[in-house]
Amino acid sequence: MAEPTRLAELTTLGVGGAPERMLVATDSDELVAQLTELWQHDEPWMVLGGGSNTFATDHDIDGTVVLVRTRGIERITTDAGVVLRVQAGETWDDLVAYAVDNGLAGIEALSGIPGSVGAAPIQNIGAYGQELSSVLLGIELLDHETGERAHVPASALGLGYRTSVLKRHGGSDAEREAVVLSVDLLLTESSDGRGLPVAYEQLAKALDVQLGDRVELARVRDAVIALRRSKGMVLDPADRDTFSAGSFFTNPIVTEQAARTLPPDAPRWPQDEIAETATVIPLDGSSDIVAPPPIQTTTQREVKLSAAWLIEHSSIHRGFHLPGSRASISSKHTLALTNQGNARSDDIAALARFVQSRVRSEFGITLRPEPVLIDIEL
Structure with missing residues (x-):
């Protein structure tokens, strides 16, 4: 058992109190044994990997925090490509570096994303035209309800936008309460050292190529990290703008009808899926969510909006901050809420609520937080 450490020292946002108890798991069997014992006693628990997507209260936290520090990358060659079986505690960006160094394409545009491999499928991470779901074969997990280890295919994980x-x-229960033990990724062995076709305009511009061009893996990785650094999305102890949970809000997805109410210059990206309802707040002062009709006779295509634009x-x-607060919007990226030094969890929560209220008042859309919330309500 480890001495409990404040989560402020273990998260990139730099806030969070100490749990009653803290355990460290260095291999999957140890992780399973620790969780099994905790679940038998029915006490509060949580697992923590890289701490890059966690926003916790500064108050003491009930129960046990299990630090996932498992390691290992196994390479399996198949007819379909190269499968990497990766332990949940591996650092995500170290995995991307491994793939690039070994000529494996598929996750090069996901360079620089902080956090652990185990968190990647939970969030279905994505950036610069690539998303984990496109290469994820499946995961091994420990199911809380059954207490059993199981291999689950990606198709059963309900993967969607983040x-x-x-x-x-938003801090509520998951549909399936389980802990990721390892992740299987199917990557493409590159015979010429180049990655997948560039699928994101900003990345193509940074590389000075056209969309759809294929570029050397290492060059893509360097360009992505440079882009992320310019937005304060690469942790730098000398730059307080990087003390954040990354993008604090997800890009909202609404129906075409809702999207048409926005100004013409509002960025929007039509999605492939067809939606039956949208979660939109009316602009008449009401705070109630519009309920879907009992029977939906027509469907509408979904449209993703830019939370940063909103x-x-x-x-x-x-750089915006509330008076007297040490929490602020990043000076580089409006989607990042930052700890400018000794900020409290209440400071960050108040700023998040203010942003939500302004966007709701102006556009009738409620921004949803991306981080996992621990004893915090927004």
Whole structure:
């Protein structure tokens, strides 16, 4: 058992109190044994990997925090490609570096994302035209309800935009309460050292290539890290803008009808799926969510909006902070809420609520937080 450490020292946002008890798991068997014992006693628990997507209260935290520090990358050659079986405690960016160094394409545009491998499928991480779901074969997990280890295919994880059946949405319970033990990724062995076709305009511009061009893996990785660093999304002890949970809000997905109410210059990206309902707040002062009709006779295509654009056009600028608060919007990126030094969890929560209220008032859309919330309500 480890001496309990404040989560402020273990998370990139730099806030969070100490749990009653803290355990460290260095291999999957140890992790399973620790969790099994905790679950038998029915006490509060949580697992913590890299701490890059966690927003916790500064108050003492009930129960036990299990630090996942398992390691290992196994390479399996198959007819379909190269499978990497990766332990949950591996650092995500170290895995990307391994793949790039070994000529494996598929996750090079996901360079620089902080956190652990085990968190990647929960969040279905994505950036610069690549998403984990495109290469994820499946995971091994420990199921809380059954107490059993199981291999689960990616198709059973309900992967969507920054979500899965394993995610605690807004701090509420996940649809399937389980802990990821390892992840299987199917990558493409590159015969010429180049990655997958560049699928994101900003990345193509940074590389000075056209969309669809294939570029050397290492060059893509360097360009992505440079882009992330310019937005304060690579942790740097000398730069307080990097003390954040990354993008604090997800890009909202609404129906085409809702998207048409926005100004013409509002960025929007039509999605492949067809939606039956949208979660939109009316602009008449009501705080109630519009309920879907009992029977939906027509369907509408979903449209993804830019949360950053919505924030910036709600009179909230880069570097904005509430009076007397040490929490602020990043000076580099309006989606990041940052700890500018000795910020409290209440400071960050108040800023998040203010941003939500301004966007809701201006556009009738409620921004949803991306981090896992621990004893915090937004």
